[in-house]
Amino acid sequence: MADVKKVLVLPGDGIGPEVMTQVRRIMGWLEDAGKVKFEVTEGLLGGAAIDATGGPMPDETLTAAKASDAVLLGAVGGPKWDDLPFDIKPERGLLGIRKELGLFANLRPAVVFDALAEASTLKLDVVKGLDIMIVRELTGGIYFGQPRGIETLPDGTRKGLNSLVYTTPEITRIGKVAMDLAMKRGKKVCSVDKANVLECTVLWREEMIKLQQEQYPEIELSHMYVDNASMQLVRNPKQFDVMVTTNMFGDILSDTAAMLTGSLGMLPSASLGDADANGKRYALYEPVHGSAPDIAGQNLANPLATILSFTMMLRYSFDMMAEADLIEQAIQTVLNAGIRTGDIMQEGATKVGTVEMGDAVLKEMDALAKG
Numbered sequence: 001m002a003d004v005k006k007v008l009v010l011p012g013d014g015i016g017p018e019v020m021t022q023v024r025r026i027m028g029w030l031e032d033a034g035k036v037k038f039e040v041t042e043g044l045l046g047g048a049a050i051d052a053t054g055g056p057m058p059d060e061t062l063t064a065a066k067a068s069d070a071v072l073l074g075a076v077g078g079p080k081w082d083d084l085p086f087d088i089k090p091e092r093g094l095l096g097i098r099k100e101l102g103l104f105a106n107l108r109p110a111v112v113f114d115a116l117a118e119a120s121t122l123k124l125d126v127v128k129g130l131d132i133m134i135v136r137e138l139t140g141g142i143y144f145g146q147p148r149g150i151e152t153l154p155d156g157t158r159k160g161l162n163s164l165v166y167t168t169p170e171i172t173r174i175g176k177v178a179m180d181l182a183m184k185r186g187k188k189v190c191s192v193d194k195a196n197v198l199e200c201t202v203l204w205r206e207e208m209i210k211l212q213q214e215q216y217p218e219i220e221l222s223h224m225y226v227d228n229a230s231m232q233l234v235r236n237p238k239q240f241d242v243m244v245t246t247n248m249f250g251d252i253l254s255d256t257a258a259m260l261t262g263s264l265g266m267l268p269s270a271s272l273g274d275a276d277a278n279g280k281r282y283a284l285y286e287p288v289h290g291s292a293p294d295i296a297g298q299n300l301a302n303p304l305a306t307i308l309s310f311t312m313m314l315r316y317s318f319d320m321m322a323e324a325d326l327i328e329q330a331i332q333t334v335l336n337a338g339i340r341t342g343d344i345m346q347e348g349a350t351k352v353g354t355v356e357m358g359d360a361v362l363k364e365m366d367a368l369a370k371g
Helices: 016-032 047-053 059-067 090-101 114-119 168-183 199-215 226-235 247-260 304-316 321-336 354-370
Strands: 004-012 037-042 070-075 105-111 131-137 149-152 158-161 188-193 220-225 242-245 268-275 281-287
Touching: 004 016, 004 047, 004 059, 016 037, 016 070, 016 304, 016 354, 047 090, 059 090, 059 281, 070 090, 070 304, 090 281, 105 168, 105 247, 105 304, 114 321, 131 168, 131 247, 168 188, 168 199, 168 242, 188 199, 188 226, 188 247, 199 220, 220 226, 226 242, 226 247, 242 247, 268 304, 281 304, 304 321, 304 354, 321 354
Parallel strands: 004 037, 004 070, 070 281, 131 242, 188 220, 188 242
Antiparallel strands: 105 131, 105 268, 149 158, 268 281
């Protein structure tokens, strides 16, 4: 009997429902192949939730997320909701579910498929074969530290304040995520900080060193200041395997790494929480791209980032490595065959829509399964 996995699907806004439909087709393929049984619940988040309930994260969505083994999100946001107050904008739903589930580790792979290497703005020899994993601490640091705010001083001038704060447990737990990942990859971790001027990241570096020495002696741990790391990502990105860093630095560096690949439409992500006593951890998977409302409903969106987010779910939540490999190999074959959506279109390639890209991936999965 196939293993049952509980998945909460949040199609969201814009192109979210379209790309999610293609993932649901792949889930169905895996079920038909007898690999797994998905118990899928669909919920509301972001603008779709605002339209239906008045808020970006309904209680029902959070309850369903906590009852699921993993959450898969399409996209949130769009100009339709731009004029709403800050605390009820669609993006607050995403931030809210991350907070409520305790999703402290953001995994952002930057992988360059050979067929798309020329789409990068960098030279081919710099990016071809690139495979980096950036691990960003997601719930601490300067984005959440206290005190914070804007105040008016007695002389009438105004002062803005944000606090960069990390504790030993926060640093250690994100370090463990990075080093556990590296143990399954190249056993290299580069910890990025600004320890030459920020005491908080002096602590960050010290705790990373302690963690590596005490628990991960096989890991080759290096350190780099964030300004140098940003330069090295565009100078020689293949020197990196796993990078781990603070919330704000990770926010910046992961977007830099994303553009090495040539298209946001190809990039997945995962946000993970702590494992409980039974080994279960909350997890949310989502494509890096936005909701792209200008092309929504027109069969133009690239579903591959959402499909690749699903393969991350298979790997990190369900330990289904062979199935994830199969889907990723199918995508590679499709790209090698010159099949492209508009965002990754190249001269001489065949342009297809969202549904047709899903068709192509499924066809290759069939071929690979038959050997």
